[in-house]
Amino acid sequence: MVHYLLREPKSATETPSLILLLHGYGSNEQDLFSFAEELPDDAYVISLRAVRETPMGGFSWYDLDFSGGARMTDVQQAVESQEIIIQFITQVHEKFPFDKNSITLLGFSQGAILSFSLALHHPQTFKKVLCLSGYPDPELLKDIDMGTDFSQLEFFISHGKEDPVIPIQWARQFKPICEELDLDFEYHEYEQGHGINAENYYDLLNFLQ
Template sequence: MLLKNQLSIKHIIKKTVCGNEKTLFLMIHGYGSNEKDLFSFQKDIPENFFIISIQGIYSVGTNKYSWYDIDFDNKNQFINIIQAKKTIEEISFFIHEAIEEYKLKNNPVWICGFSQGAILSYAIALKNSDKIKKVIALSGYLENRILPKQINHYSDLEFFISHGKYDPIIPVNWAKKGLKFLKEKKILSFYKEYESGHTLNHLNYQDLINWIKEKHIKNKSKYES
């Protein structure tokens, strides 16, 4: 596990262990964390994913990063919209860059984000819905102000959405609002609330890993047939 600097965003990788599928699985951490956080999932993720976990653009402390500034005291200004939109563009570019750099196949891309990373994942997936087909949004919500103006090609797009019932950072009702949008767009979604705060408990993690494995098997069968 090395921090790679040769592309536009610093990142760590886990190469595919078996097979030649090389499907990109991109991880986007939350505010104040770093690229090692979600990377701990890699031990339970199918081995023919090419896993990349990226490091936030802005430093907020020693080994702590973010993707945009947050005003925790003002829920109406919770997101720095200008920074968030810029970050969406940068991560979207990085996805194309990484596919070329690591010679990944043109398979549907998966993205997984926690909190701030989950908020971005909604917008990044809808912006790149021709390429991204599986989205894992953990303890985040859909923010309308950073979505692309035009959304196309969202057939086969699927979301795994989970949230803690007692989340003090992002209230659970924020997460529920995005479900209406996804339903209107006929985007398939798994949604479940857990007995937790702004974190993943054991059941949440097991449901997540099971969903990844189930969708991976179906996806593999579809593209091999």
Template sequence: MDLKFIVREPENITPQTQLLVLLHGYGSNEEDLFSFRHDLPEDWIIASFRAPNNSDYDGYAWYDIDFNNADKFIDIDQAVDSMKQIMKSIENLKHHYNLETKTNIMGFSQGGILTYAMTLTYPEFFNKVACLSAYPEPKILKNIKGKKQIQHLRFFVSHGNEDAVIPLEWGRKAADFLYELGAFFTFREYMTGHGVNQKNYMDLMEFFKK
């Protein structure tokens, strides 16, 4: 089933038009990261997906989290199922707009965790990758491609140094992990909690524009 999404279309769309997919965090919705669209390249298609599962407090989740059980911090079946739905939805979007370009993707927190897994497993579909306040989850990182297959990817990784949800240490491990894989990435820490502050936001926009 296709995921619900909202989209901003540029005036002109050709097979070479860039697509940027946005994946929100746990308990949020498709409106969240979509607010970034005002500062993203005007000639790109910006599509923000809604996660398929309901979470507490009227939001949505890519998978359930059991905060009281470290082993259940990620519902693997739901995470894998969400990734399949995201990949299918991206494929359908590309088909709908007749795009020949690789997809750019940005994920925050839970959305970023899935972004790591999808881009490292299916790098041939992706181009620029932003993982915000997230980490690579070993339980869903299967069949990671080698250096040769991922060398075209460009990662922007950011983390708040006072993140109380996903520890900064996990973000730093992500940078080590990408380094060992031989991936091209920028890793930045910001004076903030589990979120994106002004400086982080400006650096992120710069990453997509250059």
């Protein structure tokens, strides 16, 4: 099974939800777990470690290839990671009794790219999806069925205007895609780089509540 960190619900509830955290390229499961204590008390919070080791240390959900001067995604690895995450949810549900109709995905950077793709490929699995400092990768989305019912999903999308890693222009592609698919979404831009400032943080906590 994938390596993960767990915060159990802090308040008694018959139907706890699940918040799944997906970190970015070259990071690890400790990264987003640093604010697990601030997330809703009635949820299991699980931070996954990505499945591939990167050359510089840390982990990734899929390799990136910059050799051609462009940022190329290893689509096959990304698809495999998505399948691993879906399998993980099924396996971990046998261990922790969370409500399968109340699963939140929260991804940062590469984790956000994957979260958006995961939600659109498995729209009945997730409820809330937070995409922080990512972008909609067309290579991962080209097989999406436009006739799918996405009405269960709610998206929170945020990006820094001064992001040097993923340009704000890439993130702005979220809006037309969300509108075309008639998704329930809110999109925010902040005066920040490739990270989460206080305003962004409080907005995402409000969305989760």
